[in-house]
Amino acid sequence: MAYQTFQQEYLQIPVVTRAYTTACVLTTAAVQLEIITPFQLYFNPELIFRNYQVWRLITNFLFFGPVGFNFFFNMIFLYRYCRMLEEGSFRGRTADFVFMFLFGGFLMTLFGLFVSLVFLGQAFTIMLVYVWSRRNPYVRMNFFGLLNFQAPFLPWVLMGFSLLLGNSIIVDLLGIAVGHIYYFLEDVFPNQPGGGKLLKTPSVLKVIFDTPEEDPNYNPLPEERPGGFDWGEGQRLGG
Template sequence: MPPITRAYTTACVLTTIAVKLDIITPFQLYFNPDLIFKKYHIWRLVTNFMYFGPIGFNFIFNIIFAYRYCRMLEEGSFRGRTSDFFFMFLFGGFIMILITILIGNIAFLGNAFTIMLVYIWSRRNPYVRMNFFGLLNFQAPYLPWVLLAFSLLLGNSVAVDLMGILVGHLYYYLEDVFPHQVGGFKILRTPQFLKTIMDAAPEDPNYQPLPEDRPGGFNWGNQPQ
């Protein structure tokens, strides 16, 4: 498992287990601007992305999608560019927090972050055919909207999923579309110190990545066989 995917999914699982064991409570994790900026609960800027709710179907569904599409991005279009992938995390998290401060009433952003990862992957793999629960066949760019509809069935907030799609599209446009237009230029640039820290080690030539264009593994958003 690549490093950013391993760190993020492990943090999500351990956070959920800690809540289940009553070591911590969701009230210590959720996003609250007053506590962050007045009481200096800085950890809430990060922990609100790590909790998907109590252990159950909703948690399993979200953690599987977060793991799968995070890994496929890191091993696919971000292969060998760990710093760029981490910078995408920072960019997405910053924009989501900014939106949450403006509109309020959103305690946890893990679902939105997962949808952002799915959206970016789907736009970079537009011709991949998907199969959802064996019921729907569609191409990858429709996957975020299918997940949004399914999320509604699970009782999640539409605003959270729409935020993930919006931030994912913003990153995709700034990184993949605008720089290639007439008069366009690259806006998002990974800081050099991140490149020095994360991209210094040589890549193992024997490492075999998980193919980005074959989701596989589960029948939740797969290519039809």
């Protein structure tokens, strides 16, 4: 019974969020079980282009470090904001969502050549948070029960939190930069005088991912509780 309930809940997660979070969890599990090592996953341009280890272009987005606080923290934010984007502004536009993944991943890979980052998953999560926050500017957030602010400040709060934990903020800045580029090209520039839509989802993605029929079992995540994960008694993570 418990398995059937879990399976039902799992299958109600939208397809892109389900695929990405599952890949991240399975990759981390494989590392924990020593089936693979992080050295086989990290972003290394020389190994990619000279030794043709092209899988590193994908796997560097799937590993968030060993199981621990940082891993769970990133997984909560990745799942939450990826799902809210897919069920919110990308509802019924799976191909456009996949294209955002490809566009963001491409830019991060390009920038990653210059900033010597070996794993880009956390930056990708910040990108998703940034796009969601800009598209929901009036949502009030509460972080760890300590800070109250509006959604557009969330990426910067997360960056400050990373700084407090002793992590490099380069990762967060990269995610914010790529998120802003996407948001500007997709939401801002087309509405400017003389502007236009520069990002166009390839038709092949629309053929593969977009279907006209609504899923009768679709169960959207409620928008009124963004980031509504309890983090300890009386505390709520990201909202």
